[in-house]
Amino acid sequence: MSLVITDPPRVPAELAAAFAPFGVATVHEAQGRTGLLAAYMRPIYPGARIAGAAVTVSIPPADNWMLHVAVEQCTAGDILVVAPTSPCDTGYFGDLLATSLAARGVRGLVIEAGCRDVAELREMGFPVWSKAVSAQGTVKETLGSVNIPIICAGQLIHPGDLIVADDDGVVVVPRPAAAAVLENSRAREANEASKRERLKAGELGLDIYKMRERLAEKGLVYRRHGDAG
């Protein structure tokens, strides 16, 4: 059955907003190295970083009809997350759909398929993470579903989950875990900030992280170049 679920619970807007300073790598670490989408999900232009609640779309191959349906389900701060039911690099998304999403305050798109109008999207500042760039168009013949759980680029995503995306890729944080992951991200970032200062000052990770003893135990051997083996 083709279904549109309306008004699913979303990760609260202020909670999502609090993720703004944190990159994908930090958030991924902060939730125990889970939730990272496949590395082929790349930004169409460098420098964007967004966090928001997922509106999910399951969509047939080479058919973007349901994206029009999904737009209506989006509210300010959302991120549209789209996965085709079979692999497809067709250009599902362009500047008209982006204009419509931007008008509703949507922060960006994550799509395991193709995107087009890249120059216009960069100019608009509407960021997209996609598997491909392709000008190839789609048809509007077959239904899909909106706001059901989907698997996108290898991760299970529920509507309302938190999505964070930047130049490193895309990570999903399950809605119930978002508050805890925010705490971990903050703690991790604070810890890293202090480490960064010490490393900048020339201290070595070997000493900061006290690695020398364990390395020796494992059998690491240092030998001066030219000395006998």
Added chain:
Amino acid sequence: MSLVITDPPRVPAELAAAFAPFGVATVHEAQGRTGLLAAYMRPIYPGARIAGAAVTVSIPPADNWMLHVAVEQCTAGDILVVAPTSPCDTGYFGDLLATSLAARGVRGLVIEAGCRDVAELREMGFPVWSKAVSAQGTVKETLGSVNIPIICAGQLIHPGDLIVADDDGVVVVPRPAAAAVLENSRAREANEASKRERLKAGELGLDIYKMRERLAEKGLVYRRHGDAG
């Protein structure tokens, strides 16, 4: 036989120039979704958009001799389009050939193989769409042909055909179709401009395109989150 066809008829310069405002996605749609080169043809730097007449080159693997022959066949406003006779990512093209082409007023290169001197080409503003970036050089031992029909990245291209290329990729418009495709591109763009305004103002595609009835007919079901299935 290795052949150079001189002075093939070209899409007229003013007609090619009239395509300047239109992107690859628009032109591709305007000619009925045909003519798009494979999505692995990517620009070596973002932001370029060109339109011009194709000078075609069929070239052996890892041998760029015929590119020197082809330069002489190019005139102002042309785009050089190159396909190897067997798949090859070697770096056939660099800044010297680009200097020579630029001196003749050539607008850019489309090559289903490798390109090098990317930093210099970006600095010169000479755009290239290629399958690969590779510093690996070529030999000059075997002939090929210039201005014969070629298949480049999955599309049949005749000398003199119109080529349009931007961040979305590359599309070919057969010379006889160019005038009609220009009309369609203009009509399409005009139509999209009015749609863009309405979408920007918050109207929904569902309403603008009158999709709701057909979606319902196909059986799309809306259900409020939490309501029974």
Added chain:
Amino acid sequence: MSLVITDPPRVPAELAAAFAPFGVATVHEAQGRTGLLAAYMRPIYPGARIAGAAVTVSIPPADNWMLHVAVEQCTAGDILVVAPTSPCDTGYFGDLLATSLAARGVRGLVIEAGCRDVAELREMGFPVWSKAVSAQGTVKETLGSVNIPIICAGQLIHPGDLIVADDDGVVVVPRPAAAAVLENSRAREANEASKRERLKAGELGLDIYKMRERLAEKGLVYRRHGDAG
């Protein structure tokens, strides 16, 4: 055995510095078209060009422990070169390690695996050439070796060899060959500069390189479009 070789001989700093004006394509040609790393080694941001002495690291899949060991072996002007013992796109390297390397004057990283914190690295101006971008983290369980000969992206690299990297990719010059390759690079560049001027002025490569006779001997045929075949 896991081994760290300390203080290997390096290509002299002033010699490495003299390579600064030359791109990868030039250096690759100047040493007889050898030493080019595989084309999948791409810069994480455009525009960087570096030359320096290799500190080599052989590292287990998905385990970046030895990078911390390697940092201590680096001195100003070095380039860290890392290859996993089996193929792996995990994100071994991020902004903390980069901060530590930058504090020691290291010029950049070449890694046949994944890199993360791309936005931060771009902001820091710490260039990386990698096979992938991935936020996926690594463990610290298994040893590797530092400053042993490694094969990285298809090339044999000894510690202390010269590495040159730019938008075209990465090339290695064996330490003993560096002085001669520098001479060749200079000669080549000088020769190209004069060619570039002539090409800019509209002379043809066909004439500059005196290709017409050999092309005719090989049987190249010119035919005016529309003339009988």
Added chain:
Amino acid sequence: MSLVITDPPRVPAELAAAFAPFGVATVHEAQGRTGLLAAYMRPIYPGARIAGAAVTVSIPPADNWMLHVAVEQCTAGDILVVAPTSPCDTGYFGDLLATSLAARGVRGLVIEAGCRDVAELREMGFPVWSKAVSAQGTVKETLGSVNIPIICAGQLIHPGDLIVADDDGVVVVPRPAAAAVLENSRAREANEASKRERLKAGELGLDIYKMRERLAEKGLVYRRHGDAG
């Protein structure tokens, strides 16, 4: 946390056995075209077809320790299903583990990573569907989990779900759906058998499926070769 869930409910053995005559394509259609694993999951030798209950394993990159843990959780008729937490083609599995699984009556392995000892496995008749063949070994340093829900090759798989695999690939049927999907598979197969006879006798699908009218409505035009367009 690293967790081994023991004795999860499984799709009943007789229900799984009833799937034996049906191929992956049939089962996939019979459950509404869902559940198909990515097409890169290929059998290591042709001709095997298996159906059974999934024992799931989430496993670190390049570390096969948990496979030994998983063996103990397997019972006769099971299929081991393994996904690494980050992409990895290392050879996790070979003939010793297969011997151990075969001794317990396990029907085969589905692994989104590498497999080795292919010749021995073919000789034993222990079928494997994997993403890669690689002799590269793994370490035993880091824990994972057994019988938790995993995402393998793009599909969510719960322990106890039904797995069907053949030369076409691998499909998962959620445990609660298995009985209904079996009915659909039977109905579909019966329907196809009658169609097969009619097609064999030379009847056309155009007539059997009554497609001609709808094709004409959509505007399909027949034209004899050589007639004017």
Added chain:
Amino acid sequence: MSLVITDPPRVPAELAAAFAPFGVATVHEAQGRTGLLAAYMRPIYPGARIAGAAVTVSIPPADNWMLHVAVEQCTAGDILVVAPTSPCDTGYFGDLLATSLAARGVRGLVIEAGCRDVAELREMGFPVWSKAVSAQGTVKETLGSVNIPIICAGQLIHPGDLIVADDDGVVVVPRPAAAAVLENSRAREANEASKRERLKAGELGLDIYKMRERLAEKGLVYRRHGDAG
């Protein structure tokens, strides 16, 4: 416009049949190294070799409706050749369509997309060359065309052209060239047969092809291992 061209001229049946002894590599050489389809077109099982006249199909992504239309256009000895209008690995073709084609005497299928029911097709002995194996099904919503010129896997194919396919891949011979290519194939094979005997007897290609002089001219140096360089 969606068009079915009926009764196009075909390469004569006895001419196609005469190609039976020749492999793809021979035919490809015999027509001057042109016409080879991309190397990703692989047989679904080893050992098949076919030659016949092309019935061509241009087909939308993930929609196999037109295959049913195409069946009616096939006659004994034909080979169905299918290319999607945008790249797609979906499983367009299975054992029912094969049964229908086999009933009409069709020799096999070449499809730049996915195929399923591989085990059944192998059992039936109906050979397929495809880009992918995938159980994923298609819809029947959008028209395409039959017996128009198509580009399949990088080659232009007209209806009625000769197709030869074996374990090495697929080659197309334009209909007007088939007789001449047959002669060349025979001559080439005869020549190779005599060479094969001499090579089998231990003569060297260096001598048979009289390569030694030209190698020496080009500067090839022989040096005994251990002698000074």
Added chain:
Amino acid sequence: MSLVITDPPRVPAELAAAFAPFGVATVHEAQGRTGLLAAYMRPIYPGARIAGAAVTVSIPPADNWMLHVAVEQCTAGDILVVAPTSPCDTGYFGDLLATSLAARGVRGLVIEAGCRDVAELREMGFPVWSKAVSAQGTVKETLGSVNIPIICAGQLIHPGDLIVADDDGVVVVPRPAAAAVLENSRAREANEASKRERLKAGELGLDIYKMRERLAEKGLVYRRHGDAG
């Protein structure tokens, strides 16, 4: 300089022969998990297993001239190992070269490029491990070298090194290490044979390898399905 080194020392024939019973995975483990060629090196037909001394060839892209030169350098028991100087999938090798090599007692070919005449090679029983199958032919214009050290599929190979290849891939054993690796392979195989018997009898790896304690130390938790977390 293009060089042919004649009569390099080879791993002794009887030593190479002694590797016959051991697979690639065993030999790779026995030499400390080094020497494995990239996993894209696949056999053109299943079931072959060979061991012998490498005759190495460095060869230009799409030019197989040096293979004819290399044949003369081969003696009974050798394996020809070929790497192009830049990546290339062209079909360098077919049944005529195989006939010539077989006449000299060569055991097989390892080539990081394309191979053709696959059906004939399978019939002859001449095994090839290649990166691609392609009927595309090569030219004979440019020299290369024979019996110099090469990098093939990511591994450094010296002439005379031991090569072992089977369905799992290809591994190189440096000549000086061959005797020791043979010992290790035998020991490993003996150890595995006893393990295999115990596993076959139903003993668990967990017990045979005494893993339970270390797993518990690392924190592995067992929980019965349905029990609280």
